[in-house]
Amino acid sequence: MTGLKSQRRLAAQILKVGQNRVWIDSERIDDVEVAITRDEIRKLIHEGVIKSLPEKGVSRARARILHEKKKKGRRRVPGSRSGASHAKISKKEAWMSKIRALRKRLRELKTSRIITENTYRKLYKMASSGRFESIADMERYLKAHELWRKR
Numbered sequence: 001m002t003g004l005k006s007q008r009r010l011a012a013q014i015l016k017v018g019q020n021r022v023w024i025d026s027e028r029i030d031d032v033e034v035a036i037t038r039d040e041i042r043k044l045i046h047e048g049v050i051k052s053l054p055e056k057g058v059s060r061a062r063a064r065i066l067h068e069k070k071k072k073g074r075r076r077v078p079g080s081r082s083g084a085s086h087a088k089i090s091k092k093e094a095w096m097s098k099i100r101a102l103r104k105r106l107r108e109l110k111t112s113r114i115i116t117e118n119t120y121r122k123l124y125k126m127a128s129s130g131r132f133e134s135i136a137d138m139e140r141y142l143k144a145h146e147l148w149r150k151r
Contacts (some may be wrong), residue, residue: 005048008031010041015052023051057146098134105135119147 004024012019024032028049035041044050069075081088106127110120123138132138142148 004029007035007041010038011045011050013048014038014041014045017052021053021055023053025049034109049114099127102132102138105138114149115142115147116149119149123147 008019008022008024011022011024015022025048028044031049032044037043040143066075086094103124104122106115106120109115110117115123123142125131126141127138132141
């Protein structure tokens with residue numbers, strides 16, 4: 001194949017492809033070895049003795065399979081996540097869901113007369129300031145400070 005180096009180079013220039021994409025018919029190698037001018041190479045290309053191979057691409061098959069799995073909700077475990085802790089759920093959304101839960105629980109406690117109006121107001125302010133981590137945390141606080149309404 002070393003005898004076809006210049007022919008391969010010329011064919012690559014004519015076909016406007018890389019040298020690795022030049023295909024030469026193994027049965028007509030003698031004709032290609034004789035060809036030394038651009039015109040002769042062009043003639044061989046026209047005859048189909050020299051061709052350019054198709055471009056190789058990256059297969060999207062695996063990517064499609066992954067995409068389908070992700071659409072179904074798979075591959076969401078902690079090991080598959082990238083980014084900061086607030087990348088999936090923003091800090092604002094996390095706060096909103098937490099404060100809504102706290103306020104809802106406070107309303108329930110007030111309407112069922114478990115806590116007084118004064119205690120409700122005090123705890124509402126504390127919740128707004130970010131004092132409580134969760135409903136359980138707020139109820140621990142209530143228990144520790146004995147803020148349940150006396151029977």
